[in-house]
Amino acid sequence: MPPCPYDEDSNTEPNSALSKFxxxxxxxxxxxxxxxxxxxSADYFTGYATAPFVxxxxxxxxxxxxxxxxxxHVISGIFCIGICALQLSKRIRTRAPxxxxxxxxxxxxxxxxxxxxxxxxxxxxxTGGVIGRVGFFLNGFLALCFTISGxxxxxxxxxxxxxxxxxxxxxxxxxxxxFRYLHAGFDMIGIVGSLxxxxxxxxxxxxNYIAAELVIxxxxxxxxxxxxxxx
Ligand code: HEM
Numbered sequence: 001m002p003p004c005p006y007d008e009d010s011n012t013e014p015n016s017a018l019s020k021f022x023x024x025x026x027x028x029x030x031x032x033x034x035x036x037x038x039x040x041s042a043d044y045f046t047g048y049a050t051a052p053f054v055x056x057x058x059x060x061x062x063x064x065x066x067x068x069x070x071x072x073h074v075i076s077g078i079f080c081i082g083i084c085a086l087q088l089s090k091r092i093r094t095r096a097p098x099x100x101x102x103x104x105x106x107x108x109x110x111x112x113x114x115x116x117x118x119x120x121x122x123x124x125x126x127t128g129g130v131i132g133r134v135g136f137f138l139n140g141f142l143a144l145c146f147t148i149s150g151x152x153x154x155x156x157x158x159x160x161x162x163x164x165x166x167x168x169x170x171x172x173x174x175x176x177x178x179f180r181y182l183h184a185g186f187d188m189i190g191i192v193g194s195l196x197x198x199x200x201x202x203x204x205x206x207x208n209y210i211a212a213e214l215v216i217x218x219x220x221x222x223x224x225x226x227x228x229x230x231x
Contacts (some may be wrong), residue, residue: 044181076114143172171212178204
């Protein structure tokens, strides 16, 4: 069986100084984004009625079902995004494959049975009207399709495909982080309200998807070059 291009042993991942610097910047941005999500989300548990997002939602935030969905979504979403970071670690994938498999099962279970159902429910009432709702549904639908494709390719032992599908799935999950950066950026240049929200949401989905395809393309290209060299 050919080595998986996403593993360390295959020695095919981009390793130039520039690539490493780029990956480091992405990792720092991701980490800071997760910290920001966690610190903002703390408001929902410590002062629900005064949290800015809850105040913006108006009467819908008083409904128990919406509140339960929000709590479920926030807790499971943060859990899932933490697992994403661990699953991307080459060290864990290659040195602790059993842990990788176990975390993968947790990731899929929590995503499919908590993050997505609660996210789809919240999407019905999402900010930004129809365009906002469609954006969240698309985000969730793509995360669902990519994760299922990743699981199926793993079962067929197509590890390179598995890696590519999971990169796409993680990109859709990480849209929750990119969204915050874009939203803050649009806010600074005066694009606020629904327009800022919708643009950030669709921008995050698009940018993350493009980033995932670029990463996959780069890994495939490096694999082909390494195979050609070995001949
Ligand atoms: C796993 C990564 C995710 C995390 C960490 C996350 C986190 C959050 C948080 C903290 C909120 C509360 C609003 C805020 O503080 O800005 C929220 C809202 C929401 N999320 Fe997620 N989320 C994730 C993935 C998803 C996915 C994949 C979907 C797609 C179904 C989704 C749909 C929604 C919706 C619809 C809302 C409510 C937005 C509104 O009412 O305007 N989330 N999410």
